[in-house]
Amino acid sequence: MNQMTSVTPLGPSAMLKKQAASVEFRNVTKRYGSVTAVDSVSFVIEPGQLVTLLGPSGCGKTTTLRMIAGLEMASAGQILIGGRDVTNLSAADRDVSMVFQSYALFPHMSVLENVAYGPTVQGASKKDAVAMAMEKLSLVGLTGLEKRAPSELSGGQQQRVAVARALVLEPQVLLFDEPLSNLDAKLRRRVREDIRELQQNLNLTVAYVTHDQEEALAVSDRIIVMSNARIAQTGTPRELYEEPADLFVADFIGDANILTGAVVDLAGPQAHVQIDRLRIELPHRGVMKGPVKLAVRPDAIFLDETMAQPNAVSGTVRKASYLGTQIEYEVESPIGELFVVQYGRKEPIAPGTPVAISFALQRGVAIIPGA
Template identity: 45%
Template sequence: MTTADHLTRAFPSTADNALLSDPAVGTRVEFRGIVKDYGSTRVLHGVDLNIAPGEFVSLLGPSGCGKTTALRVLAGLEQATEGAVLLGDRDVSNLPTNRRDIGMVFQSYSLFPHLRVVDNAAFGLRRRGVGRADASRRAADALDLVGLGHLGDRFPHQLSGGQQQRVALARALVTEPRVLLLDEPLSALDAKVRVQLRDEIRRIQLRLGITTVFVTHDQEEALAVSDRIAVMDAGRIEQIGTPEDLYLRPATAQVAAFVGLSSVVPGVAEGGAVTVWGVRLPVHGAALDGPVDVFVRPENVRLVPASLPGVAAVVEESTFLGSYRRTLVRTDDRTLVRIQHSATERVDYGERVRIAVAAEPVTVRAR
């Protein structure tokens, strides 16, 4: 099958697909002061979040930060200890999951092995009392949307992992929910399939206009598909913003450390700036004074000739990544620093080099 054939199959014209005949306008989602306790342990600490209709928002953070719990509260699978969940203008905090009009895709495919693909996709409709013929037609439309219309008569064991997850996505979309929830749906897939399905989920979401909340610990996934990202840590939202905001202007050290790759180098802060290796850099966030740790992005460090100002270092490793090379060096004060530079600028293990930092804004934390 050619790429053109695949796109035609995955994205049929509006006239040919009932799911696309009246595109959704999206539903506003709001968390108001959500607290969640498990016994004496508090896992969500007054989470506030407002998601615009049709927006794709990712909850990003390390394991145990509360992102999946927040999604489960939104889905109605967990009851909040305090606070309210709103869909549109309606408080749904006390409504069961089956009355919230949401679609959900989990990490595990959870397909019925004894049902054909089309019947798996139609399952939610059949549970709602839709007739078999109508449910099958709408399920076929949903399978077309995810590029699997030609595999409706197969059984789950005859599909790859990526194809099974597409069926799970079709099953979530077929009921035309107000909100789509995705809980680490790609983590069980291999890298190439993960990227392909990630991008396809985003294209489908944009075409349907459905409000989507995506839980992931993979920053690359979140940066690639999100309108905005809420970075969570220890049950709180550290920062919410566009991918560009979070990468270029992290509000806290936790965000700088988690989003993107940074080297932590020593510096001295004073008057809203910090001095690193003799270069004065502007600082994001709250101003500090005194010794600090400075988060420096690898693209803001460069190799310089011995004749120019810089810091002496020794190459620890250098990795070729196609269009660029990423090199790890150790300065004479034992600080490890990553540098992103041209692939044609080659250095070898053990080589003595000099590095310099660009005068770009940085994030700092007290030492």
């Protein structure tokens, strides 16, 4: 998949100086017979950025990643890497490396042999291949484990071997296909931090596929949300979370309560929105007067069991779940059934308790355009 132009090993400082490459899709489509897996998709991954392709199963994200790699060929459109048109080039001619979901390590080879395999196949001498492999194993923190078989490693260590094997050919672009799906929750957090740190330290251009919203928010410079073979929205993690473009993105990126309100007045960039007894001011995001949908994040809802807040919506706690760092509630109210999260509270509000409901207006509440 990666064409090696030199057998001289590069140290970390040299890799830091290596020019990162951009990735660009121009109206790219992929069809399998009558099925369109990717439908006229356009985007740019800037050099040195980690961009995540995020979406539910079947949305086209993995097919898009495989087209960057050259493992699938586009049916229409143009793909450029570092400004060079690679649309019709094979995987071997694209200078990219991919870390697969299964890691795809050779079970009969040692860790060192797995990582040195690529340079060896590309024509490096055994001495140079070993030197390159040892350096990349050091980069990912596996020095001392060179002689072990993959079966003797933990899941996180196997993942690092797969990353070292992808890095050893020093690609212009590094691709990850659901790299953490085989790891438990605690290990996923640690390994995603390792991947992000490595990407930033080495100034790598990375395209990263996942269906896990939390993972995408944690590692990405930008996120491309895909739905039904098309791009639903592109933006920074904060933009997608706080300013969803439509109902799908609002519901898919984190949890959101989708509520109905009405814009009663517009004043410059702000809209005055009425939701039952609540009257709030929000960026209007291009909507006009009349009914609107709002995305309200669970931690942007305040519950007051003293019922002291004026002009609040009245509700009743139906369910409370203690989760250590947070308490989750299901609350019945005139504006709908609400999912609410409270942090830092030790004792939950008891089910059946009447509560006054209000919103945090500085974050977590947004009008959804076009909904």
